[in-house]
Amino acid sequence: MKFSLTARLLLAGTIVLTAFLGLTGLTLDRAFSDYAEKSLQERIQAQTVGLVAAAVLDDNGILHMPKTLPEARYDTLNSGLYAQITSNDGTQLWQSPSMGRQDIPLPRNIAPSGRHFQRIKYAGGELYSFSLGITFDLSEAIHEGYTFTVAENMAAYNEQITSFRDSLWGWLGGVALLLLAVQGLVLHWSLAPMRQVAEDLAAIESGRRQHLEGRYPREMLGLTDNINALLASQREHLDRHRHTLSDLAHSLKTPLAVLRGELDKSPPPEELPAIIGEQVLRMSEIVDYQLQRAATSGRLPLSAPLSVATAARKITASLNKVYADKRVLCQLHVTDNANFRGEEGDLLEVLGNLLDNAYKWCAQRVTVDAALDQDQGLRLSVEDDGPGITPQKADAVLQRGVRGDASNPGHGIGLAIVQDIVRVYKGTLTIEKSPTLGGAKIALFLPHP
């Protein structure tokens, strides 16, 4: 089972949305962390500089810290802000009272003018430290310098980040849910016409409706119009089959009645075999004709255009074999764009019957002309140099099942079949005298749908 359209759209939408919001969240998270770290760095850097400024070097070259420190938190035990000054020859000069007895591994021995940030993990938590290398004379020698280090507990920083993350992902999640809900609604609304079609089709299936009547969006008109065309052609087919069947039954009754009548005569008439032969021929023609009518497909929706030239070549190749003795000269004047929009069997039937008649009646020459008439439809004509068909005969020929000449069986029925197919395609058939060859000219016009 394939995923439904709704499932596909929802799935795709959800994946895209999650990816987009996820990436956005990650970017924001990263930017905020960077910003928070930067401001922490700036703060402790400033505090270090303050500490350096507060330190006093006496005349003996010994470093003193004043009683009043620049930040009250240096004095408060475990305040989270710690400071240490070391001399680079290895001695520890001063520790802020806030450190108490804690053993915090703060960096030492930073070269003069050196700057060093470090995260320090120790038993009491996590610290962010900044160390500055200083000399009070101009010497750059490392053992003559001092290292000032200020470290701040990261709890506040971490808390800030956590709270930012919580609110960031909370909002993003909320937005995602909202967008998904909106997407669901949009899908439901957009796919409503599809559900409508399915319902309408169900209504047709159950016989409550004849065709799709609703107003559908433009994108679906191709589908719904074709379904309607399909339904119409199916109904037309069914009607034609019903008519054909009833015509067949009715037209067979006459010859059967004749036979019955002859059989009932007592004694049986001497010409009984001849009568039976005649009626059998008549019945077989009726069956042929009605079968052809039933086999006519008519214009099926979505049928691809067929090349008339190809079909005509097939038929003439066949007829050239069948009428080999007659050495008929058949010329095709069929343009490349001449095509037939319908079923191949119908086209072969039309060309086959017309050309078979032409080959049968012609003295020597047959021509086929076919071209598109300004995109309105297909014009097709078959001419021969035979005796032609008089207007009176033409009328009779065009009446269903009436034969043009009893001495040449099949002539009438062929044209009647062609006329029937042409009628199904809503075209016209005319019988004329060929202006160029002098015999019969059968001209068809088959309009495009």
Add this chain to the structure above:
Amino acid sequence: MRILIVEDEKPLLEQLSARLKQEGYAVDSATDGEEGLYLATEFPFDAAIVDLGLPKLSGIELISRARAGGKTFPILILTARGRWQEKVEGLEAGADDYLVKPFQMEELLARLRALVRRAAGWTQSHISCGPITLHTTTQAVTVAGRAVELTAYEYKVLEYLMLHTGQVVSKTDLTEHLYEQDFDRDSNVIEVFVGRLRRKLDPENQYNPIETLRGRGYRLTLERTPP
């Protein structure tokens, strides 16, 4: 002339075969496509009548396979539907003519005669070699305008020789084309037919139309008269 009939409707097959035998043809028959194809590939036929709707192997398939196997004898197809699509398919597969069922036996015989004649390169309904003329539609024979009465078998022997004029025709060729598969092939019968033909066609010993080539067969010495 030896004819193959492939038709699955038994009554029709029997009618056809009886009528063709009556006309002097040697007839072999098959009731399905596979058997038909086997016969068509194994025996030398002069023509075949093939129904399109056959069991096991369709008529169209039979025809295209026989043609692919190099068989060139003319084939007449029988179709029940009569739609042009089907006729065109059959003719494209390699058949030479078609008949729509139900057909009149005379029509079938005429088509068959025309096909056999055409296959031998004659386009008209009469065949002429020197003074001898064969009217294939009426099966009448004239020598220099004088009508000659021939039996059906004599006619068939003459027709075969005339269709192959100038070529050596062995006794085996003649028996194979005149008799069906399981016929007792006594070549003396052929000698008798040829002897009678010679007397009837040339009672005065003017033309000596049929030459005997010892150990090889017969040859019609008369040249084909162009139409």
